Amino acid sequence: MPKDGPDLSPPTVLRLSEYLLILEQFSKENKEIISSRELADAYGNNASQVRQDIFRLENSGRLGQGYSTWELAEEIRRTLGLSDIRKVCIVGIGNLGKALATHVPFSDYGMSLAAAFDTSPNIIGKNINDLQVQDFTELSKTIKDKNIVIGAICVPTNVAQSVCDTLVENGVRGILNYSRIRLKAPKHVSIQYQQVICSFMQLSYKVSND
Amino acid sequence: MPKDGPDLSPPTVLRLSEYLLILEQFSKENKEIISSRELADAYGNNASQVRQDIFRLENSGRLGQGYSTWELAEEIRRTLGLSDIRKVCIVGIGNLGKALATHVPFSDYGMSLAAAFDTSPNIIGKNINDLQVQDFTELSKTIKDKNIVIGAICVPTNVAQSVCDTLVENGVRGILNYSRIRLKAPKHVSIQYQQVICSFMQLSYKVSND
Numbered sequence: 001m002p003k004d005g006p007d008l009s010p011p012t013v014l015r016l017s018e019y020l021l022i023l024e025q026f027s028k029e030n031k032e033i034i035s036s037r038e039l040a041d042a043y044g045n046n047a048s049q050v051r052q053d054i055f056r057l058e059n060s061g062r063l064g065q066g067y068s069t070w071e072l073a074e075e076i077r078r079t080l081g082l083s084d085i086r087k088v089c090i091v092g093i094g095n096l097g098k099a100l101a102t103h104v105p106f107s108d109y110g111m112s113l114a115a116a117f118d119t120s121p122n123i124i125g126k127n128i129n130d131l132q133v134q135d136f137t138e139l140s141k142t143i144k145d146k147n148i149v150i151g152a153i154c155v156p157t158n159v160a161q162s163v164c165d166t167l168v169e170n171g172v173r174g175i176l177n178y179s180r181i182r183l184k185a186p187k188h189v190s191i192q193y194q195q196v197i198c199s200f201m202q203l204s205y206k207v208s209n210d
Numbered sequence: 211m212p213k214d215g216p217d218l219s220p221p222t223v224l225r226l227s228e229y230l231l232i233l234e235q236f237s238k239e240n241k242e243i244i245s246s247r248e249l250a251d252a253y254g255n256n257a258s259q260v261r262q263d264i265f266r267l268e269n270s271g272r273l274g275q276g277y278s279t280w281e282l283a284e285e286i287r288r289t290l291g292l293s294d295i296r297k298v299c300i301v302g303i304g305n306l307g308k309a310l311a312t313h314v315p316f317s318d319y320g321m322s323l324a325a326a327f328d329t330s331p332n333i334i335g336k337n338i339n340d341l342q343v344q345d346f347t348e349l350s351k352t353i354k355d356k357n358i359v360i361g362a363i364c365v366p367t368n369v370a371q372s373v374c375d376t377l378v379e380n381g382v383r384g385i386l387n388y389s390r391i392r393l394k395a396p397k398h399v400s401i402q403y404q405q406v407i408c409s410f411m412q413l414s415y416k417v418s419n420d
Contacts, residue, residue, distance in 0.1 A: 105407060109410070
């Protein structure tokens, strides 16, 4: 997997990954069976959407009135290919980069944080968990040597595009962009935007209109 | 506004806010007119979706073959009610909370960061920009006194629900949740989930299937 699996759209993949976290939470609370309605209530969408998403999986763990929480979680993991290991790097170890490196549970979801880079002498050489922050000048070599395919860009806006270019030149195909500019990259590269201010704008609109 | 404005769905609001950042970027680059196609290319969707979204605005700044970049940006600001000021607080000033407090340009988008809270004696009393981190025990009073309506939860998972409860009890109606659990809140409260690991899973799926 996932080569032979269903070809899922990015929004479906996102919802499945979010269902996975909910199922894991239910599993920890010893809730062994879950209905599409309960999953939809926890997620904040509707049961028909949930059923449609689950229908894309090969084996949904359906049990009469509901789904086995554990089996459904496992099937999502299998479908998303979370048993393979994809290597990730973080560029820019300010507060945000440090937060990602410290708190994102990569290894629980088929990823491994393989490198972290910065340009500041105060940060280079420091340890985050078991990882030593490297000098940005080592980025190209490290990405190639370690076969890193995903990069998170946590650098100031004015250098984001050049960091993106360097990542792409060295084989990175998935980028999580925390800078506020749109990045230019070849078509084979996927870019996810994490523009926190936009989430705040969404909330701001919502609280003003309810 | 936005009381008399169109009633926009959350995904539309999110896209409009993201178009706004793109338009501002084009504006800085002195690009005065933009086509729906160019906006779609920069955003990563299609021109028909862009036109449909812009159609929801009262005055789109349409000029023959394109839109005035500046007028379209202004109209999005007006529609999203970004000239009113909504007050925001951040709970939990670890690396992530500090990153939000330091880097999110609240005041450029109709918001004001009015308070930050933590429980650690090492963090309470420290300044972030012009804001002094307060003791978490002052949260209820501060939220009411300052009329804070939006809160970002950047605390460990095991206390996220109780922080959410306290925010809601004191009048917060919009919550940005960085913890990994689904939060329970009354229907009038909007919760945005920022589950960074899910964005990484999306990228991981994409790089494995292309």
